[in-house]
Amino acid sequence: MQDSSSSSGLRLVAIPRLVAAGRWRVEAMRSLSEPCLLWFTKGQGRITIAGLTRGYTAHNAVFIPAGVMHGFEASASVFGTAVFFGRDCAVTLPKQPVHLRIRETQAQQEMNLLLDNVQREMEADTPAHDRATQHYLGLIGVWLERQSKKAEAETPKPDxxxxxxxxxxxxxxxxxxxxxxxxxxxxxxxxxxxxxxxxxxxxxxxxxxxxxxxxxxxxxxxxxxxxxxxxxxxxxxxxxxxxxxxxxxxxxxxxxxxxxxxxxx
The missing domain is CATH 1.10.10.60 (Homeodomain-like)
Structure with a gap:
């Protein structure tokens, strides 16, 4: 997947590109001024969000709200897409960090398709492509909400x-x-x-x-x-x-x- 961006601040970046200027840019503790979604499709490692470290593997979705400190391992074997929503994103997104392990093939395919559609609309010059992009982003928000609900029973309450x-x-x-x-x-x-x-x-x-x-x-x-x-x-x-x-x-x-x-x- 190529890197894509729009005037709204929305960006889709291949995870290997995030570390092209140094792994410290993703591995060290830091926060972002915008919400971010990490969709891992290959590889594994550890990710620390708000001081809690967990392992991640392929088909893990990690949503990180703006201002939340985090860092993750990104070896050469890790692939996927990072979605940076921009500072003024109007899409309804989770208020708290979310780490989802997506085991259902249909749900995995849904996320892949949504990201492909977002990228296609961002790169298009057809009428209403900006509005279409926002609608697909909205569907990503819906996907996160639904998958979070499914995972609630498996997620221990923070002690x-x-x-x-x-x-x-x-x-x-x-x-x-x-x-x-x-x-x-x-x-x-x-x-x-x-x-x-x-x-x-x-x-x-x-x-x-x-x-x-x-x-x-x-x-x-x-x-x-x-x-x-x-x-x-x-x-x-x-x-x-x-x-x-x-x-x-x-x-x-x-x-x-x-x-x-x-x-x-």
């Missing part, structure tokens, strides 16, 4: 651990630039740092500090690759105590200094 980690990742996404440490976030959540870290390890196999550092370093990599902001200013903007500490943290996680990362093609 206290998962609820705490979801609150932590939401707070982290809001305040990761503030310079707050894990102890500060734990205090804001009314728990001890040890308890918060224990819950994060249980939910996603990573301590609370790793989620925080991953989010900050992702933003640093984005700013280094997409802007000309000086390294010292990036360190300040992301709440690091000094440019030297930022450089050490960045190099520890990425294997390169900020300047070397910026120079790399």
């Amino acid at each position: 206290a651990t998962r609820r705490l980690v979801a609150r932590y990742t939401a707070l982290l996404e809001r305040d990761f630039r503030s310079g707050m440490g894990v102890a500060d976030f734990a205090a804001a959540l009314g728990v001890t740092p040890t308890h918060l870290t224990r819950c994060c390890n249980a939910a996603c196999g990573r301590p609370a500090s790793a989620l925080l550092q991953d989010r900050r370093i992702f933003e640093a990599r984005r700013m280094l690759s997409e802007t000309r902001t000086p390294v010292g200013r990036i360190a300040t903007d992301l709440g690091f105590n000094s440019a030297a500490y930022f450089t050490r943290a960045f190099q520890h996680l990425t294997g390169r200094s900020p300047s070397a990362f910026r120079r790399a093609p």
Whole structure:
């Protein structure tokens, strides 16, 4: 499937293209300013959404609302399509993250056909193709709602651990630039740092500090690759105590200094 886009901000991108500029763009913790649907058709890996890690395989549909922190493994064997709905999408979509394992062949074919139809209409110059695109997007929203209802009986209710980690990742996404440490976030959540870290390890196999550092370093990599902001200013903007500490943290996680990362093609 080719990449397609429209003036409304809607984009269909083949998942291998998402990592063409670096796997860190999908694997590191980050959030988007628009809703996103990941439809995996081949391969497997792990995906972390709001601090909860689960495995994914072929014919998994993962819907991620705007502002929800997430990251997923994307090896060379993973294929599928990412639908970015745009910031002003009027389609009715889930309010919470959804991870669906689609086992019915008919439901799998329905999603494939809907995506093909969206792409065809986006690329068309026939009358009312924009309106047709929106109608097909609406049907994707209906598909998600119906498949979510079917999966409700199989989906365990989030326990206290998962609820705490979801609150932590939401707070982290809001305040990761503030310079707050894990102890500060734990205090804001009314728990001890040890308890918060224990819950994060249980939910996603990573301590609370790793989620925080991953989010900050992702933003640093984005700013280094997409802007000309000086390294010292990036360190300040992301709440690091000094440019030297930022450089050490960045190099520890990425294997390169900020300047070397910026120079790399």
